Amino acid sequence: MDVLIDEAVKFAFVLLTPLALAVLYKGFAKLGLQIDAEKQGKIEAAVRIAVAEAEEWASRQIKARIKVNPRDKFERALETVIVKLPNVDPNEATTIIHAMLPQMGLGAAAGARALGEAVRTPKRGK
Numbered sequence: 001m002d003v004l005i006d007e008a009v010k011f012a013f014v015l016l017t018p019l020a021l022a023v024l025y026k027g028f029a030k031l032g033l034q035i036d037a038e039k040q041g042k043i044e045a046a047v048r049i050a051v052a053e054a055e056e057w058a059s060r061q062i063k064a065r066i067k068v069n070p071r072d073k074f075e076r077a078l079e080t081v082i083v084k085l086p087n088v089d090p091n092e093a094t095t096i097i098h099a100m101l102p103q104m105g106l107g108a109a110a111g112a113r114a115l116g117e118a119v120r121t122p123k124r125g126k
Contacts, residue, residue, distance in 0.1 A: 017103060024099045043081070043088060047100050050080035 054077040058068040074097065081093045 020099050020102065024095065027095065043085060043093070043096050044100060046081050046084045046088075047077070047093070047097050048104065050077040050084070051097065051100070051104060053077070053080055 054073045057076060058073045061068045077097060078090065078093055081088065081097070082090060085093070
């Protein structure tokens with residue numbers, strides 16, 4: 001049963017990732033934003049680094065017993081992207097961060113994964 005759930009989750013992510021990117025590009029087209037492949041690659045790399053740095057920062061805060069709000073992590077990642085790529089519009093960076101969180105196993109995707117693991121984990125004493 002665990003293997004079936006794991007494979008179903010992997011299959012869903014394989015299907016949803018291209019769909020999410022297609023929606024992202026359609027959204028940019030509707031807003032009149034044109035992104036070439038090189039710029040997109042640079043933004044995605046900066047987003048991955050920024051999100052990873054924000055996660056590490058949050059981890060240090062939590063270890064120091066300082067409460068961290070998910071919005072603080074997001075804003076920290078956004079600021080890092082804007083500093084590294086000053087020509088990127090903050091709205092564009094925000095959209096890309098939201099689109100990439102599932103690919104990185106963060107955001108709502110992390111909650112879905114944790115729920116799946118909780119369902120698969122047998123209860124103790126049974």
